[in-house]
Structure formats: C-alpha cells, structure tokens
Amino acid sequence: MRHAACSGRISSRRHGPMLDIAFLILGLGSFALLAAYAYGCNRL
Amino acid sequence: MTLAGWLQILLVLAAVLAAAWPLGLFMARVFAGKTTFLTQAFGPLERQLYRLSGVDRAKEQTWLQYTLALLFFSAAGFVLLYAMQRLQAFLPLNPQGFAGVPSDLAFNTAVSFVTNTNWQSYGGETTLSHLVQMAGLTVQNFLSAATGIALALALTRAFARSGAKTIGNFWVDLTRGTLYVLLPLSILVAVAFLLLGVPQTLQGSVDATTLEGAKQTIALGPVASQEAIKQLGTNGGGFFNSNAAHPFENPSAWSNMLSIWAMLVVSAALPITFGQLVGDGRQGRALLITMGLFLIAGVAIVYGAETSGNPLLAKLGVDASAGNLEGKEVRFGQALSALYIVATTGLSCGAVNAMHDSLTPLGGLVPLFMIQLGEVLPGGVGSGLYGILVIAILTVFIAGLMVGRTPEYLGKKIEAWEMKLAIFALLVLPFVILAFTAVSAMLPSALSSLNNAGPHGLSELLYAYSSAAGNNGSAFAGLNANTPWFNTTLGITMLLGRFAYIVPVMAIAGSLAGKTKLAASSGTFPTHGALFIGLLAGVILILGGLQFFPALALGPIVEHFLMHAGKAF
Numbered sequence: 207m208r209h210a211a212c213s214g215r216i217s218s219r220r221h222g223p224m225l226d227i228a229f230l231i232l233g234l235g236s237f238a239l240l241a242a243y244a245y246g247c248n249r250l
Numbered sequence: 251m252t253l254a255g256w257l258q259i260l261l262v263l264a265a266v267l268a269a270a271w272p273l274g275l276f277m278a279r280v281f282a283g284k285t286t287f288l289t290q291a292f293g294p295l296e297r298q299l300y301r302l303s304g305v306d307r308a309k310e311q312t313w314l315q316y317t318l319a320l321l322f323f324s325a326a327g328f329v330l331l332y333a334m335q336r337l338q339a340f341l342p343l344n345p346q347g348f349a350g351v352p353s354d355l356a357f358n359t360a361v362s363f364v365t366n367t368n369w370q371s372y373g374g375e376t377t378l379s380h381l382v383q384m385a386g387l388t389v390q391n392f393l394s395a396a397t398g399i400a401l402a403l404a405l406t407r408a409f410a411r412s413g414a415k416t417i418g419n420f421w422v423d424l425t426r427g428t429l430y431v432l433l434p435l436s437i438l439v440a441v442a443f444l445l446l447g448v449p450q451t452l453q454g455s456v457d458a459t460t461l462e463g464a465k466q467t468i469a470l471g472p473v474a475s476q477e478a479i480k481q482l483g484t485n486g487g488g489f490f491n492s493n494a495a496h497p498f499e500n501p502s503a504w505s506n507m508l509s510i511w512a513m514l515v516v517s518a519a520l521p522i523t524f525g526q527l528v529g530d531g532r533q534g535r536a537l538l539i540t541m542g543l544f545l546i547a548g549v550a551i552v553y554g555a556e557t558s559g560n561p562l563l564a565k566l567g568v569d570a571s572a573g574n575l576e577g578k579e580v581r582f583g584q585a586l587s588a589l590y591i592v593a594t595t596g597l598s599c600g601a602v603n604a605m606h607d608s609l610t611p612l613g614g615l616v617p618l619f620m621i622q623l624g625e626v627l628p629g630g631v632g633s634g635l636y637g638i639l640v641i642a643i644l645t646v647f648i649a650g651l652m653v654g655r656t657p658e659y660l661g662k663k664i665e666a667w668e669m670k671l672a673i674f675a676l677l678v679l680p681f682v683i684l685a686f687t688a689v690s691a692m693l694p695s696a697l698s699s700l701n702n703a704g705p706h707g708l709s710e711l712l713y714a715y716s717s718a719a720g721n722n723g724s725a726f727a728g729l730n731a732n733t734p735w736f737n738t739t740l741g742i743t744m745l746l747g748r749f750a751y752i753v754p755v756m757a758i759a760g761s762l763a764g765k766t767k768l769a770a771s772s773g774t775f776p777t778h779g780a781l782f783i784g785l786l787a788g789v790i791l792i793l794g795g796l797q798f799f800p801a802l803a804l805g806p807i808v809e810h811f812l813m814h815a816g817k818a819f
Binding site: 225226228229230232233234236237240241243244245247248250 | 313314317318321322324325328329332336353354356357360361667671738741742745746749750753754756757760
C-alpha cells in the first residue's frame with residue numbers, strides 16, 4: 207500500500223509542471239470561490 | 251498530580267495574565283490609531299510602508315472590501331510560498347543542497363503557513379532550505395498571525411460602532427499588528443530564547459563524534475528567531491521535525507515555560523483589547539474567564555490521566571509512580587507537558603513538546619476535543635477572539651429564545667441574518683473534519699498511512715483533519731501524512747477551516763457595524779456576569795459535544811475502556 211503514495215511522488219517529479227498548474231489552480235480557484243462566497247453574502 | 255506541578259502551572263498562567271493586561275491595553279491604543287511608546291520608533295517605517303504600497307490609512311473599507319483584501323493577500327502569499335519551495339534548489343541559502351519540494355507537499359505547506367495552521371508533513375531540517383524557512387515560512391508566521399489580529403479588530407469595531415458602513419482598513423491593521431505587536435515581542439522572545447541556549451545561525455549543520463565513536467551530523471539553523479514568532483503568532487511550525495520536544499528548540503524547563511507564556515500571551519491579551527475598544531472592560535474579562543476555565547479544566551484532565559499512567563504497563567511490572575512518560579521529555583515533567591498540550595490545542599498553535607499519540611486515551615481525548623471546540627479556548631491570535639464572539643452571538647440568541655426577548659449583544663440586535671451567518675461559520679469545521687475523516691477511513695491508500703489499528707487509528711485520522719480544519723497544525727503522530735491524498739485533502743481542509751469561516755464572520759461584522767447601538771435597558775441580558783459565562787461555556791461544550799461526540803466515542807473513549815479491559819492498539 208505504501209507504493210500508492212510513492213508512485214504519486216514519482217509521478218509528481220515526472221509531470222512536475224502539469225501538477226504545479228493543477229495545484230495552483232486548486233489553491234487560487236479556492237480563493238476565487240471564497241471571494242464569490244463573500245460577494246454572495248454581501249448581496250443577500 | 252503534585253502540588254509542585256500545579257504551582258508550576260499556576261506560575262506560568264499568572265505570568266501570562268500579568269503580561270496580557272498591559273499588552274491588551276497597549277493593543278487597544280495601537281489599533282485605535284493612538285500614540286504609544288513605540289510610535290516614535292516604528293511610526294516613520296509605518297508611514298513609509300503605506301507610501302510605498304499606495305495605502306491611504308485614512309480610508310476605511312466596507313466588510314466586503316476588507317475581506318477581499320484579506321483573500322487577495324493570502325492568495326498572493328500562497329503563490330509566493332509555493333514557488334519558493336518548488337524552486338529552492340535554484341535559490342540561495344541552501345547549504346544542504348535540498349532539491350525542490352514535491353508539488354503536493356509544496357501545496358500543503360504553502361496553504362498550511364498562509365492559514366496560520368503550520369501543519370507539517372515534512373521534516374524541516376531535512377526538507378527546506380534556510381531561505382524558505384526564513385523568508386517563506388517565518389514571514390508567513392508574522393503575516394498570518396497579523397491577519398488574524400486584523401480580523402478580530404474588524405469584528406470588534408463592528409460592535410463598537412453605531413450605524414457605520416466601514417470596519418477599518420485591512421492593510422493598516424495588518425501593518426500595525428506586525429510592526430507594533432508581533433515584531434517587538436518576537437525580538438524580545440528571540441533574545442530570551444538565545445540566552446536560554448536556542449541556536450541562531452546560518453550554518454547548516456555540525457559534525458560530531460558520539461561517545462561510542464559514531465559520526466553524527468547535527469542540523470542547525472536560525473532556530474531562535476523562528477521559535478519566537480512560532481509561539482507568539484500561535485503558528486506552531488517547528489524548525490525541527492520533533493518541534494518543541496527538540497533540545498535546540500526547547501532546551502530546558504525555563505525555555506518550556508517561556509514557550510507556553512509566548513503562545514498564550516497575545517491571545518489572552520486580545521479579549522482585554524476587545525473590552526477596551528467596546529468601552530466595557532467587563533465584556534472582555536467575561537470572555538477571558540470562559541477561555542481560562544476550559545484551559546484549566548483541560549489541564550486538570552490531561553495532568554490527572556497522564557500521572558495515573560497506563561494500567562497495562564503497570565501490570566507488566568513497569569514502575570508507574572511517575573505516570574505515563576512515553577513520548578514526553580523528562581526535562582519538562584508531567585505538569586508543564588500537560589499545560590503545553592492543552593494550551594497548544596486550545597490555542598490553534600500546534601507546537602508540541604510531547605508526542606500526543608503517546609498520551610493515554612483520555613489524555614489524547616482532551617487536545618483533540620479542545621481543537622474541535624473551535625479553537626477558541628483561548629484560540630489562535632485573533633481567530634480565538636472572533637471565534638468566541640461568534641459563539642457569544644449564538645449564546646445570546648439562545649438566551650433570547652429562553653426568555654422571549656430580542657437577543658442583543660453589546661447593544662446590537664442579533665437578528666436572523668446574523669444567526670444564519672453564524673451557523674454557516676460554525677458548520678464549516680464539523681463538515682470538513684467529519685467528511686474527510688469518513689472518506690479516509692474507507693480508502694485503503696489512506697488507511698495504509700496509519701501506524702495503529704482500531705480506535706487509535708481512527709483517532710489519528712480524526713486528529714489530522716481536526717487539526718487542519720481548526721488551523722492548529724499539531725499532529726497526533728502515527729500517521730504518515732506525506733502522501734498525495736493527505737497533502738491535498740488536508741490542504742483543502744485548512745483553506746476551508748480558515749477562510750470559509752472568516753467570510754461569514756466578516757459579513758456579520760459588516761451587518762453589525764451598520765446597526766444602531768442601543769442603550770442597555772432593564773430587559774438587556776447582561777453579558778459580563780457569571781450567568782453569561784456559564785451559558786457561553788455550556789454552548790461551547792454542547793455544540794462541540796453534539797458535533798463530535800459520536801466520532802470521539804469510536805476513537806479515544808472506546809480506547810480508554812478497552813485499555814482497562816487489557817487491550818492496546
């Protein structure tokens with residue numbers, strides 16, 4: 207079962223830029239959704 | 251438990267109160283824009299910072315502008331910290347030549363430090379360069395803590411003002427919190443740590459030969475400076491993997507007492523600041539007493555459980571006179587380990603001087619429950635105050651329902667909109683904690699990260715998501731969290747635990763600021779007396795119990811009974 211975690215790590219090295227983009231989208235997308243949440247609270 | 255142990259605990263708490271009082275009054279002056287003894291030293295720098303960043307300090311923001319500024323600032327911090335970790339191999343001050351941090355771990359760590367959580371899926375001394383530790387993590391330690399203080403102040407102004415559209419200026423609050431509060435305190439505490447033997451150097455490591463003749467490489471670095479803000483800002487992210495149990499982070503009983511003092515002092519001072527700014531010191535005192543009652547009760551349970559020891563070890567003939575010492579540092583002892591454990595989890599600090607995984611089941615239940623109670627006892631720097639104010643709003647609403655009056659808190663009517671927002675905020679924690687724990691408990695790849703089976707394994711999972719959602723950052727250990735699943739889901743949990751909570755709280759601030767402040771009348775429920783303190787404590791306890799008791803029953807509670815039935819995990 208440990209291999210599942212390890213394969214993810216190897217994969218992250220092989221496909222670094224793609225994973226970087228994915229994690230940046232995840233982080234920045236979350237902040238964008240939170241900003242939308244704030245706008246929503248303001249309009250209600 | 252011993253009298254000497256309790257005296258040590260009370261000595262530290264007395265030192266915290268003695269410093270919190272003047273600090274609270276000082277912060278009230280700082281955030282009201284008044285002159286203080288530090289204005290002459292930091293005033294020119296403050297003005298220069300506003301000039302360079304184009305901030306007009308006289309211009310205040312609505313709650314939405316304030317919140318968007320906070321989100322933008324945090325998002326920028328996330329991107330910068332992520333990039334620094336990924337590119338550390340190409341950046342200076344990397345004496346050990348560490349490679350770039352893997353992307354999932356970089357995501358987790360960036361979110362962790364921006365949200366003031368400081369959950370660490372890595373070992374600092376074997377993963378991160380000095381540059382990332384100093385210019386990345388330590389800078390975020392200041393800024394995320396100052397962000398929490400700013401938000402608490404914004405909510406305080408909402409109660410203090412009448413019919414106002416604005417709640418302050420985020421950039422001004424952030425700057426003042428950093429310059430006048432965190433920076434001077436950090437310098438003082440860092441120097442004290444240096445005097446107590448904590449290292450501060452840019453050297454990567456030293457080679458030593460042990461008494462047996464073996465060669466050993468001992469990691470070093472700028473520890474004292476990081477240690478100071480780590481405690482003061484209730485961040486908790488250690489320079490070393492074993493955190494404040496490491497002799498370079500926390501070399502003696504004195505440094506241990508200083509560590510506890512430093513992590514409690516700002517959070518204990520903020521209710522005093524609150525009382526000053528709303529014009530009624532008794533209101534802040536009531537909140538502080540509530541926080542203190544939980545802290546002392548938690549310490550009593552942990553101290554009692556740990557000194558009682560583990561009956562399974564006693565049956566094997568192990569001397570149980572000192573209690574359960576597994577995972578604890580003898581130089582700190584049972585009493586100050588218990589205080590550290592409860593303070594760090596009641597505070598959202600997350601630094602550890604003992605391994606929480608090694609506590610007895612009841613001893614482990616307390617830090618877990620302290621986190622799940624919402625990190626308001628006394629809570630993180632700033633986040634503790636705005637967290638307990640949300641529960642105070644809920645409390646006056648419940649009290650209003652009991653006696654059939656319109657609920658009011660500090661002259662502000664609490665109506666349906668504020669209650670809906672408070673519930674939005676309060677539901678974030680149980681939702682993310684229980685949902686991710688449940689999913690992880692069913693995923694074979696997640697379960698393979700556990701070092702223990704049965705209820706103890708469930709406690710490890712529950713603790714990890716509770717710690718992330720509460721922005722605490724301490725680990726129960728026993729869980730290998732450095733996997734893509736845990737790094738990603740714990741990262742999302744930290745983001746939601748911090749910001750999905752903050753957005754409705756700031757909306758409450760905007761709504762309350764716009765309301766007219768009513769004068770107290772004979773029908774007003776007093777919110778500074780023993781009745782309110784009891785009611786507030788009851789709401790905190792019942793709310794936490796209803797949300798988490800079933801999960802706790804399956805984890806540490808059943809483990810406690812199984813331990814007495816002779817079964818260990």
